[in-house]
Amino acid sequence: MSRESATRIALIYPELLGTYGDGGNATVLAQRLRWRGLPAEVIGVPAGEPVPAGCDIYLLGGGEDEPQVLAAEGLRRNSAIAHAVAQGAAVLAVCAGYQVIGASFPAGEGRIHDGLGLVDVETRRSFEQPVPPRAVGDIVVEPVPELELPLLLGYENHGGRTRALPNGHGRPLGIVRKGVGNGTPDHTDGVVDGRVIGTYLHGPVLAQNPALADLLLSWVHGWLPELAGPPETEVLRQARLHALDVHA
Amino acid sequence: MSTPFPRRFSARTRAALAVEKLASSASRQLGRGSGEMIGGKLALRVSPEILSEVAAGQLVACVSGTNGKTTTTRLLARALGTLGPVRSNSGGANMAAGVLAALSKPPYDAAAALEVDEIWLPKVARQIQPRAVILLNISRDQLDRSNETRRIASLWRDLGAELPGATAIANADDPLVAWAAAGWSNQVWVSAGQNWTADAMVCPQCASLLHRNATGWWCGCGLARPEPLVSVTGPHELLWFGRHLTASIDLPGRVNLGNAAMAAAAAKLFGVEVEQALAAMTGLEDVQGRYQEVELGDSGTRGRLLLAKNPAGWVEMMELLNSTPTRPVIVDFNAQTADGRDPSWIWDVPFERLRGRRVLVTGGRKEDMSVRLAYAEIPHTVHPDAESAAAVLDEKIVDVVANYTAFRDILGRVAPVRTNS
Ligand SMILES: [Zn+2]
Numbered sequence: 001m002s003r004e005s006a007t008r009i010a011l012i013y014p015e016l017l018g019t020y021g022d023g024g025n026a027t028v029l030a031q032r033l034r035w036r037g038l039p040a041e042v043i044g045v046p047a048g049e050p051v052p053a054g055c056d057i058y059l060l061g062g063g064e065d066e067p068q069v070l071a072a073e074g075l076r077r078n079s080a081i082a083h084a085v086a087q088g089a090a091v092l093a094v095c096a097g098y099q100v101i102g103a104s105f106p107a108g109e110g111r112i113h114d115g116l117g118l119v120d121v122e123t124r125r126s127f128e129q130p131v132p133p134r135a136v137g138d139i140v141v142e143p144v145p146e147l148e149l150p151l152l153l154g155y156e157n158h159g160g161r162t163r164a165l166p167n168g169h170g171r172p173l174g175i176v177r178k179g180v181g182n183g184t185p186d187h188t189d190g191v192v193d194g195r196v197i198g199t200y201l202h203g204p205v206l207a208q209n210p211a212l213a214d215l216l217l218s219w220v221h222g223w224l225p226e227l228a229g230p231p232e233t234e235v236l237r238q239a240r241l242h243a244l245d246v247h248a
Numbered sequence: 249m250s251t252p253f254p255r256r257f258s259a260r261t262r263a264a265l266a267v268e269k270l271a272s273s274a275s276r277q278l279g280r281g282s283g284e285m286i287g288g289k290l291a292l293r294v295s296p297e298i299l300s301e302v303a304a305g306q307l308v309a310c311v312s313g314t315n316g317k318t319t320t321t322r323l324l325a326r327a328l329g330t331l332g333p334v335r336s337n338s339g340g341a342n343m344a345a346g347v348l349a350a351l352s353k354p355p356y357d358a359a360a361a362l363e364v365d366e367i368w369l370p371k372v373a374r375q376i377q378p379r380a381v382i383l384l385n386i387s388r389d390q391l392d393r394s395n396e397t398r399r400i401a402s403l404w405r406d407l408g409a410e411l412p413g414a415t416a417i418a419n420a421d422d423p424l425v426a427w428a429a430a431g432w433s434n435q436v437w438v439s440a441g442q443n444w445t446a447d448a449m450v451c452p453q454c455a456s457l458l459h460r461n462a463t464g465w466w467c468g469c470g471l472a473r474p475e476p477l478v479s480v481t482g483p484h485e486l487l488w489f490g491r492h493l494t495a496s497i498d499l500p501g502r503v504n505l506g507n508a509a510m511a512a513a514a515a516k517l518f519g520v521e522v523e524q525a526l527a528a529m530t531g532l533e534d535v536q537g538r539y540q541e542v543e544l545g546d547s548g549t550r551g552r553l554l555l556a557k558n559p560a561g562w563v564e565m566m567e568l569l570n571s572t573p574t575r576p577v578i579v580d581f582n583a584q585t586a587d588g589r590d591p592s593w594i595w596d597v598p599f600e601r602l603r604g605r606r607v608l609v610t611g612g613r614k615e616d617m618s619v620r621l622a623y624a625e626i627p628h629t630v631h632p633d634a635e636s637a638a639a640v641l642d643e644k645i646v647d648v649v650a651n652y653t654a655f656r657d658i659l660g661r662v663a664p665v666r667t668n669s
Binding site for chain 1: 388397447591615
């Protein structure tokens with residue numbers, strides 16, 4: 001599929017879900033299209049505004065507890081994202097955003113809030129006793145082979161633990177080589193279900209993992225012209241792998 | 249042996265002060281920094297309540313906030329200096345030990361201008377019972393250390409009840425600060441500006457979205473920007489309790505005039521007239537190396553050192569960079585523990601605004617900065633350190649923007665430019 005119109009990238013509630021430089025994911029996607037000579041449009045969706053239907057990629061980022069609850073409440077009011085996904089749109093949800101697209105998540109003094117139910121995962125403070133400490137630090141994930149992606153690099157900072165619902169759809173994004181990720185006994189991070197990806201990796205994740213950015217773009221755009229670089233990314237990836245003593 | 253400490257201090261506190269003095273001088277002689285931290289830590293162990301004793305009855309003001317603490321404390325110390333000697337933790341050691349080190353130096357009845365870390369403020373202020381507390385701003389900093397800006401606001405708000413005699417000098421433009429200070433018994437509201445609003449979009453009182461326009465912010469629950477008594481109204485102009493006055497200090501930028509206004513408002517509580525305060529602040533040209541010009545190696549290039557350790561700080565520095573001629577800029581970026589190990593915040597900084605300027609990148613995380621600049625389409629070169637970056641330039645002077653440890657490291661390596669020799 002190729003087309004004339006711009007690929008539309010919706011950045012959902014950046015004031016609420018943008019704690020970890022998450023707006024960078026939109027910048028990366030748009031630039032990688034433009035550098036290929038393809039038009040791109042980033043649509044910032046301010047909190048409180050209705051989420052536009054008909055975007056190609058929806059991005060949700062990290063946030064503190066109260067903004068996260070507020071974002072989930074806002075997004076539950078209309079089902080624009082779910083409808084778009086049914087029409088073939090992609091979603092990348094990071095950290096608090098990942099928790100929000102699941103079935104439920106905790107906030108504040110441990111109250112459980114409903115998520116969007118876009119993916120079959122649930123988040124709690126912990127599924128074990130004693131409650132483990134907040135997961136903070138560099139994270140490296142080996143993606144599931146079907147995605148044909150190189151190692152995913154990022155940074156994580158979250159208190160919650162996330163697990164798949166019994167008999168749910170989807171599978172993990174990958175196996176954690178360094179860091180915590182979902183924090184479940186299977187040492188996984190994230191979830192992939194169709195064109196919806198949830199992950200604890202920020203950094204922003206697409207800045208450090210251009211292949212993941214191109215995968216999302218190929219899902220909604222079809223065939224993409226080859227794009228080498230930018231060379232700075234490969235330099236960064238090599239420097240990080242070296243610093244973390246992880247071998248590809 | 250009699251100690252040189254005032255007799256009003258308890259034996260325990262005199263002993264703690266003696267320990268502090270001993271440890272400080274010993275560690276100074278061993279060449280391990282100023283020795284203030286270790287001395288202060290030991291003294292706090294000997295006498296945990298020591299801060300309340302050494303500060304009792306004195307004219308003490310605290311300064312806290314994410315950005316501008318050190319500068320504002322220096323400005324305040326200068327203003328209070330018009331009244332007599334002032335004790336201050338001018339070295340930037342801003343937790344309990346650093347505050348104690350400042351207060352444990354004679355003269356013991358001198359006024360004090362104390363920089364206090366945001367999270368330590370309640371602990372420290374509860375003991376020393378300051379008469380004035382400057383609350384500058386709250387924004388995200390060191391994401392992996394304290395990621396809840398509202399938690400800091402909440403700590404500050406609760407503190408008000410424990411400081412019945414204190415006045416909050418509070419930035420009315422920052423909703424988190426305004427909500428925190430609203431619970432105090434006395435406030436002087438200052439419009440010091442807020443050019444970084446991303447961390448204050450949600451009402452700290454009711455968690456709904458805040459409304460904003462050019463003149464302020466408000467929420468449906470009733471929380472709104474308080475009417476300020478002091479405002480920064482221009483690059484060199486203040487509205488000061490109803491009258492306009494020209495205000496010029498030597499530190500550059502609107503943000504520093506805001507800091508000066510906050511400091512002057514605090515000094516007013518101690519009886520210092522604003523004209524006196526501003527005059528005393530003039531002449532301060534650098535704060536611990538910030539804004540200072542240094543020789544960058546033997547390249548013959550001078551660097552003006554600028555500190556930017558979080559998105560709010562970078563936006564301030566952009567404003568400053570763009571108010572001076574288009575010099576090359578060296579960006580020196582680390583992500584060590586003291587900086588926060590998570591560098592993702594650089595994606596919140598509008599680096600696109602550096603377009604048209606020659607940009608050189610260095611630091612422990614130069615590769616992260618380089619990717620950020622690549623996506624901002626800012627051509628740049630990457631160098632092992634600031635000095636070798638300067639060496640490829642044929643310039644008299646460049647701006648060097650560094651974050652916390654990068655800044656500290658440069659300052660440790662280079663020599664200041666001698667201006668008055
Ligand atoms: Zn409210």
